[in-house]
Amino acid sequence: MKHETINSITLPKIGFGAWRIGGNSSPDHALDSKSLTALRSALEVGYAHFDTAEKYADGHSEELVGEAVRVSAKKREELFITTKVTPSHLKYDDVLKACENSLRRLKMEYVDLYLIHWPGTGVKYEETFRALNKLARDGKVKHLGVSNFNLKLLKQARELSETPIFTNQVPFSVSDRSYVDNGVLEYCQQNDILFTAYSPVDEGKLSSNKTLETIAKAHNASIFQIALAWVISHPRVITIPMSFNPQHIQENFDAAELELSKSEIAQLTNG
Numbered sequence: 001m002k003h004e005t006i007n008s009i010t011l012p013k014i015g016f017g018a019w020r021i022g023g024n025s026s027p028d029h030a031l032d033s034k035s036l037t038a039l040r041s042a043l044e045v046g047y048a049h050f051d052t053a054e055k056y057a058d059g060h061s062e063e064l065v066g067e068a069v070r071v072s073a074k075k076r077e078e079l080f081i082t083t084k085v086t087p088s089h090l091k092y093d094d095v096l097k098a099c100e101n102s103l104r105r106l107k108m109e110y111v112d113l114y115l116i117h118w119p120g121t122g123v124k125y126e127e128t129f130r131a132l133n134k135l136a137r138d139g140k141v142k143h144l145g146v147s148n149f150n151l152k153l154l155k156q157a158r159e160l161s162e163t164p165i166f167t168n169q170v171p172f173s174v175s176d177r178s179y180v181d182n183g184v185l186e187y188c189q190q191n192d193i194l195f196t197a198y199s200p201v202d203e204g205k206l207s208s209n210k211t212l213e214t215i216a217k218a219h220n221a222s223i224f225q226i227a228l229a230w231v232i233s234h235p236r237v238i239t240i241p242m243s244f245n246p247q248h249i250q251e252n253f254d255a256a257e258l259e260l261s262k263s264e265i266a267q268l269t270n271g
């Protein structure tokens with residue numbers, strides 16, 4: 001597994017995304033067994049970074065991530081757990097309460113990374129960061145970050161956070177370069193901020209093309225693995241693909257071992 005190191009913290013290039021684990025916008029207990037199998041497979045394969053949110057399945061994703069970690073052979077400190085506060089909870093007291101609720105569902109003493117899930121409307125970030133800074137000082141969260149923040153908001157977050165903003169989690173894939181085009185990737189690379197790519201295989205809708213197929217054939221890999229290898233070929237970039245399928249979970253993890261040539265990376269970038 002390849003890694004990125006930010007502020008002396010080393011994270012694997014490929015982690016596991018837990019959106020749809022346990023349901024979509026509300027808990028779907030019919031998915032529990034499938035969800036726990038996926039999480040168990042990921043832990044056994046060696047994934048160490050798990051990304052969830054209070055919004056995912058209305059908290060049930062956090063419950064299942066916590067459960068899978070507790071029954072696994074891994075120690076809590078061997079894992080890196082990210083969760084997120086929803087934009088409707090960005091007032092001071094609401095942030096503190098949201099974090100307590102996430103920790104209760106995860107049954108954990110702390111999370112490694114706590115993100116503002118996406119920008120809210122009419123939010124006073126001074127107030128939000130007063131609460132986030134307290135959570136960091138109290139050790140409830142080890143690092144603070146943001147998600148879906150444009151350059152202007154990312155700069156504002158950096159000014160308000162008492163600790164360095166650890167990451168901006170944004171969409172990034174062979175077909176979605178919006179956060180390259182808006183300057184966020186370059187800014188993260190220049191300022192030691194981790195760029196966490198979500199939906200790296202376009203929510204499973206990755207469309208095949210000749211370039212992807214040719215490169216996949218040359219590496220005896222799937223087009224999904226090549227798409228992931230391209231994403232993480234960028235400095236300061238990690239990613240968090242999601243899958244229910246144990247075979248895909250293994251393949252996605254193994255994608256970190258692929259070595260794309262400069263020419264292959266350029267073809268995918270320009271394709």
Ligand SMILES: NC(=O)c1ccc[n+]([C@@H]2O[C@H](COP(=O)([O-])OP(=O)(O)OC[C@H]3O[C@@H](n4cnc5c(N)ncnc54)[C@H](OP(=O)(O)O)[C@@H]3O)[C@@H](O)[C@H]2O)c1
Nearest residue numbers: 017018019198199200201202203204224241242243244248
């Ligand atoms: N911060 C945000 O606003 C935000 C937004 C979206 C997502 N996220 C995070 O990012 C994570 C990943 O994004 P995502 O779930 O939207 O999309 P994704 O990881 O791009 O795609 C997931 C889908 O791709 C399929 N898939 C994954 N690996 C595959 C493979 N090797 N071969 C074939 N199909 C494969 C999965 O189906 P199978 O189950 O059949 O494998 C699943 O349906 C989320 O789980 C979440 O943690 C964050």
